[in-house]
Amino acid sequence: MLDFLKKPIQSLQDFVILAGKAVRNVVRKPHYFDDIAIQADVIGVGSLPIVVLTGFFSGAVMALQMSKALSQYGASGQVGQIVSITLVRELGPVLTALLVSGRNASGIASELGSMKVTEQIDAMRALGTDPVQKLVTPRLIATSAMLPILTILSDFIGLFGGYLMACVLLKLTTSTQYWTTAYRALDFQDVVQGLAKPFIFGIIIALVGCFEGLRTSGGTQGVGRATTAAVVTASVWVFVIDLIITQIFVSMPAW
Amino acid sequence: MASASTDVLRFDNVTVRFDEQPVVDRVSFVLGAGESRIVLGEAGAGKTVLLKTALGLIRPDAGRVYLFGRDITDLKEKELFAVRQQVGILFQEGALFDSQTVEENVAYPLLNQAKRSLSRDDIDGIENKVLRALEFVELGHTLEKFPSELSGGMRRRVGIARATVTEPPLVLYDSPTAGLDPITANTIMALLVKERDIRNTSSIVVTHRYQDGQIMANFRSDGADGKLVPDPGRTDTVFMVMREGRLIFEGSQKELEASPDAYVRKFVRR
Numbered sequence: 001m002l003d004f005l006k007k008p009i010q011s012l013q014d015f016v017i018l019a020g021k022a023v024r025n026v027v028r029k030p031h032y033f034d035d036i037a038i039q040a041d042v043i044g045v046g047s048l049p050i051v052v053l054t055g056f057f058s059g060a061v062m063a064l065q066m067s068k069a070l071s072q073y074g075a076s077g078q079v080g081q082i083v084s085i086t087l088v089r090e091l092g093p094v095l096t097a098l099l100v101s102g103r104n105a106s107g108i109a110s111e112l113g114s115m116k117v118t119e120q121i122d123a124m125r126a127l128g129t130d131p132v133q134k135l136v137t138p139r140l141i142a143t144s145a146m147l148p149i150l151t152i153l154s155d156f157i158g159l160f161g162g163y164l165m166a167c168v169l170l171k172l173t174t175s176t177q178y179w180t181t182a183y184r185a186l187d188f189q190d191v192v193q194g195l196a197k198p199f200i201f202g203i204i205i206a207l208v209g210c211f212e213g214l215r216t217s218g219g220t221q222g223v224g225r226a227t228t229a230a231v232v233t234a235s236v237w238v239f240v241i242d243l244i245i246t247q248i249f250v251s252m253p254a255w
Numbered sequence: 256m257a258s259a260s261t262d263v264l265r266f267d268n269v270t271v272r273f274d275e276q277p278v279v280d281r282v283s284f285v286l287g288a289g290e291s292r293i294v295l296g297e298a299g300a301g302k303t304v305l306l307k308t309a310l311g312l313i314r315p316d317a318g319r320v321y322l323f324g325r326d327i328t329d330l331k332e333k334e335l336f337a338v339r340q341q342v343g344i345l346f347q348e349g350a351l352f353d354s355q356t357v358e359e360n361v362a363y364p365l366l367n368q369a370k371r372s373l374s375r376d377d378i379d380g381i382e383n384k385v386l387r388a389l390e391f392v393e394l395g396h397t398l399e400k401f402p403s404e405l406s407g408g409m410r411r412r413v414g415i416a417r418a419t420v421t422e423p424p425l426v427l428y429d430s431p432t433a434g435l436d437p438i439t440a441n442t443i444m445a446l447l448v449k450e451r452d453i454r455n456t457s458s459i460v461v462t463h464r465y466q467d468g469q470i471m472a473n474f475r476s477d478g479a480d481g482k483l484v485p486d487p488g489r490t491d492t493v494f495m496v497m498r499e500g501r502l503i504f505e506g507s508q509k510e511l512e513a514s515p516d517a518y519v520r521k522f523v524r525r
């Protein structure tokens with residue numbers, strides 16, 4: 001009867017198994033530090049330009065949007081606060097995660113997918129390496145480490161974009177007021193939330209990319225399908241996890 | 256069931272299914288030490304799956320697989336690594352790591368073994384072995400090249416170097432000559448014969464070309480230059496024909512050529 005559920009449940013199960021193996025391998029030998037470094041470079045440094053650009057514009061556009069709403073209440077001095085809260089809690093982590101899943105979930109899936117269809121994954125196993133250890137775990141470590149860093153960067157650039165818009169262009173408020181309200185608006189909990197999110201998003205993005213890549217079948221066409229599936233799945237999960245984490249933090253008593 | 260210790264590889268009623276469909280169907284055979292098996296069969300007959308099952312890359316749904324007398328059917332992946340060190344494999348499309356140079360590709364199994372045994376084969380030793388393996392396939396000058404910069408025949412030869420660099424007693428070749436011109440194909444077969452005769456390896460050679468089997472069965476390698484010379488007395492080459500997962504023929508070249516089976520006859524050219 002529930003036959004239509006069989007496939008998704010099977011996939012979920014496979015995903016959880018892969019995730020378990022990949023996480024367990026973090027503390028197991030052999031460690032492939034070279035691969036971690038290469039992936040950190042690809043994911044972290046490689047994503048810098050796009051993260052900086054979008055971070056800047058999202059901060060600026062936020063300030064612009066808020067300028068009108070806030071001035072209606074005569075509260076345009078609060079623009080720094082609004083920009084900083086939305087960026088740190090929500091926009092920074094989610095936007096960065098979406099960009100990185102577009103760039104790297106797809107990159108990971110297509111790389112591992114082509115290795116799969118050209119039997120390179122089988123070759124690895126035949127020659128004595130565990131593909132999860134060699135391919136998945138380094139990507140997991142690199143993504144979950146780089147995404148929080150990218151997010152912090154994006155938050156700052158966003159605040160700077162907001163500052164340029166609010167203080168230099170629109171002259172809504174003084175720069176001292178902008179930066180003080182922005183700083184004061186954040187409590188420790190916001191910072192934790194703003195870092196926990198990208199850390200978990202990073203795990204999801206890496207695992208989804210690897211999962212879709214490793215289960216690729218059907219030649220080059222299959223690689224294309226895996227790449228698309230990885231981006232779509234990772235992006236949707238980013239939103240779902242975002243809601244869950246936000247809910248947890250909202251219902252938490254203030255520290 | 257006990258298996259004689261001279262058996263290199265043994266399939267005992269092995270079945271592999273994909274989506275309920277058997278692609279290797281109740282296959283049994285024994286590969287003895289020093290023996291070569293030529294596996295013929297049309298596309299999709301299950302030849303590649305058969306080789307991968309022999310290495311534990313694919314797990315059988317029924318039956319048992321023995322490598323060097325050891326039942327590997329239920330071994331964990333970690334335990335399989337040690338067994339696989341004894342087997343070299345050339346994949347159908349080469350399966351070279353395209354992010355690595357030729358040298359790194361060929362060094363890969365050696366580095367893995369060094370890591371595993373913790374006996375830290377010194378780097379010089381590995382470099383020498385890699386160079387020797389590449390010179391064996393006459394590609395000593397391509398160390399720094401990437402697989403994408405090589406021709407199909409060269410890639411195949413790098414694959415052979417990678418499969419044999421650890422000097423395994425058993426080598427599996429998946430379609431070593433597929434898609435190559437006849438001259439290059441014969442060069443590759445000469446390498447396989449040379450490998451067999453110098454190191455006395457057992458092997459399974461999957462191929463579409465009957466001629467490849469004829470070369471294995473009737474020639475030996477002459478000295479270091481690897482020229483093929485006729486060697487009519489040989490009996491160490493066995494032919495197998497697969498059809499839709501079933502092993503429908505097993506026997507010598509003579510028996511193969513005398514087979515009345517229409518499907519088998521299609522692979523025999525005289």
Ligand SMILES: Nc1ncnc2c1ncn2[C@@H]1O[C@H](COP(=O)(O)OP(=O)(O)OP(=O)(O)O)[C@@H](O)[C@H]1O
Nearest residue numbers: 273274278296297298299300301302303304305347
């Ligand atoms: N991973 C897989 N998932 C599902 N089916 C598979 C898989 N691998 C192989 N098959 C199926 O098993 C059958 C045998 O495939 P196999 O690759 O062994 O053929 P082959 O004899 O090597 O053919 P060729 O000469 O074209 O290489 C084919 O029908 C193939 O579709």
Ligand SMILES: [Mg+2]
Nearest residue numbers: 302303304347
């Ligand atoms: Mg095949």
